[in-house]
Amino acid sequence: MTQPLEPALHAPATGVIITGGASGIGLACARALAAVGRPVALWDMNTAKAGAEAKAIADAFGVPAVGLAVDLRDPAAYAAAIAQSRAAMGTIGALVHSAGIVDTGSLDGLTEEVWANGINTHLRPLALLTRDLLADFKGNPGSAIVGIASINATLGHMANPVYSAGKSGMLGLIRSMADRLATDGVRINAVSPGQILTPMLKPTVELLPEGTFERRILLSRLGTPEEVARAVRFLLSDEASYITAAELVVDGGNISSQRM
16 A cells, blocks of 8 residues: 655755855855755865855854864864864755865876876765764664766766766765665665756856757756755655665766757
């Protein structure tokens, strides 16, 4: 016998750490989560912007919000940032790993430093932060994690091999960690955006002929950070309580497109 549908479930009110939270998709996620009452900690290398955006969020939505300067390439900085986040928000019940950089030198411009910077920004922090936050997650039922991957994890692009490798690795890492985290009732999923008009993509959009990206997208337009943020908010909410180890593609139909 089927059960009747319940009213829409609210997201847990626990705090959320968002890496890369001062701009683009990360900032949109912070605002979307604050809009449903969740405290947020914006981790970013841009100290001033993280602080300013956190204050704007607190003023706009009336939730605790803090901006912290964190270089994710330095795991030694994690413990202090976690402690500051916990103190500011009261609890930590979710992580959104959105921080990212893009290499554009193709194979010819690949160096050890470029490789290390990319992998240690995109991939390594998701594993280490999940490990370091596990006690918080176990103590807050309904905790969940979202990694911001990319359609480049599937498609790849010759210009950015490190970015593509990091995002592909993220999908595999999420599937592996989902198995372990499930034993503690913690969910983890990926959101893979397509061409989203963020500060990271904007210079490329302005450089290329008009419509370069749009012609390959079924919906014939670039996406917005807010459209990705709504998918992230869903996956962190109780509405997604039976979803883990999944990849939610938010690309306007780019991956499936065969348009020329």
